[in-house]
Amino acid sequence: MTMALEGIRVVDMTVWHHGPGGGSFLADMGAEVIKVEERLSGDPGRHGGSLGGVENEYGLSYYFENNNRDKKSLAINLKTEKGHEVITRLLKKSDIFLSNMRKSGLGRLGLSYDDVKKINPDIIYAHGSGQGDQGPLLNRQSNDIIGQFWGGYVSYGSAEGPMSIWSDFADRGGAVMLAYGAALALLARERHGISQEVNTSLLGGQVHLGAINFQQQLFEGKAVSPLSNGDGHLPNPFYNVYQDKDGAWFCIGAEGTDDEWGALCNVLGTPGLESDPRFDSQAKRTNGSGPALYEIIRNRFAEETIDHWKPALDSTSLPWGPLRNYNEVLSDPHVLENEFVADLEHPNHGTLKYVGLPVKLSKTPGKLRMPAPDLGQHTEEILTEICDYSWDDVIEMKIAEVVN
């Protein structure tokens, strides 16, 4: 069977994680994604600075590999006339133009929406920005940590302060929104014959992630206040984190119904707790008497180890789970069987594990096909096979330092 986006060509002019991640979601689904990079330095995400971390046995950057798997690379000097001609030919034969470069920069390269639409009226122009495509902060610098701080989610920290999320939480959100926007625009073209510009942003991604916090603020005049879950606990004892005797963390994610209360009392085995009049309704347990109950549960859980609690909790239908680190997640057979982490044949390093696809289509599934490209790895193939240049043209471009 074909892949969902097979036959779709994407010109991916992106840097770092936000844009490249958007392109990789489309590539995983079968699109031919051509990453256009600056001829000499490439995407700065290749080096990644302090984020890169290539000091491993493979010499591979986890950052670049993850964000650019399944793509081809065209390395070119776009500031030359010839370079612009190449990109023009490529755009004529493509379905989607994808970028997270600032719009001012794209304009200077002759790649604004109006420019690209003139080159190919059927193309979809998908742009991911930091702060949206309108408003006073349009030209303010943005990136992952700024997206997180601006977008509200990390205003819930602990007593220690905010907890910004390592792993490019906001960039990932931007990447997903960009891929989703591009896919919607593609569907609009398939169904209605309309090609258009679609804009997403890091801020918009944070709005989606925090949607019910926003809506609570708008309706009730307040959301959970900043740093309110200090001391590592949340207001509701049934939806909270606890520690065992050895300090291992786990959580319960329940609502506090009568059934759940009975089950929890059995687990805790504290005499008289179930009949305590302070806790005889769900409202009392989760609201009025919540803090008192939280203390009781916390103290009780701290008396035994997780080996004691695990079988007891597993025998109930209470949703609960241990805190796991990534070593634990990666060695979980369930994770591997679902291919949330999947194998990829790397030409130089044999079978390597890569992050799998989060959504599975049964008949046109996405697939990990190839590792991230070397800089300019596919330049010649793209120039001759897609852009219809002769080998003489290619050699001329090399001499003129348009390509390598």
Added chain:
Amino acid sequence: MPMVLEGITVIELSTGQQGPVAGALLADMGADVIKIEDKDHGDPGRNVRTETPGREPFPLSYYFENNNRNKRGVALDYSGDEGIEVLRKLVTEADVFLSNFPIADLADMGLDYPRLSAANEKLIYAVATGMGPTGPDRDKPLNDITAQLYGGIQSHGNSDGPVPFWGGMANQEDAILLAFGIVNALIARERHGVGQEVYSALLGSQINWAALNVQSNIFNKREPWGMKREAPLSPFWNYYQTKDDRWLCLGFLQENRDWHTLCQVLEREDLEFDPRFDSNPKRTKINNQVLIPIMRECFLQKTLDEWMEILGRHDLGWSILNDYEMLTEDPQVVANEYVVDFDHPKVGPVQMVGIPVRLKKTPGALRTPAPELGEHTDEVLSSIGGFDADGLRQLRNQGVIN
């Protein structure tokens, strides 16, 4: 101009947040999303709102309204054969079936893919799961907070413990990934003529959203150090407290270029050529633990307002720590219609969360509020289900609908 998903019918059998939000994302883009609810109890999400003693609660649930806007509502007793038969009729006419019910429950109800697709070959059958469609722990319950701990992202929290994020982070992440999957399946149906199953999972979404942590662990064989304040971060990718106990962050990617400006901003020009900090490796790696406390001290000297004024004059990467009160009034949020005005038939003008994916020609729109329980039962069953007045009466007599 049509909306992207105009003409697409989605039958949604889901509760809470993970499934309903995926449905709302499609509804925002023009799909006719029909939410099926238990006729007596409805989606328990209807009851989520803040009860403050002595204060009249806001008449609408922020949770249900946000998760179910733009949908139509059908209330049905689907515990018996008659109700299931009605559901199957609706699915036969639909483009997408969407649920976050456990896979085993759907099979017990006769709503598995083989049976539904037998009557509707091009159907897209989408299920938002906790643990994924296969594997030894497939039927283990997982929800937002357990997924955050089980998926790894909370393992590098502050030193005083994990800080599960409020607002359904895992649910929201999975909902948009499932919506992405459904849109891809719709594209595949247009281009390749197939219907199919689509599965997402809270666990899979947690792993994918934290892809950099996971890939780093695979290649570099170590846990992420996280963003604990004592972590060995770059001083330029870090956060700082101000004189008035507020927070701001710096996020520079061009540290060399910006070092001179930063020294001016901090009024510490003496640092610029200080031999401890005269190269980028020294500033960000070798002596970062010397520089960070110095910068912390600097930021404590002024209030947040003062810093905003000073930093705003320079082209630097920085942000204040916004909370939702600030954000809902933020001119940037309003200008991009991330929050929009909406005339709600029940309570009049309110503000709702907007549509963060902005398609210029076929934009999404907030059209209708979340439905009342069973608000559209008759109209949906007669138009899509093909029931006439007698048929509806019979269902009513059987207690299948109200």
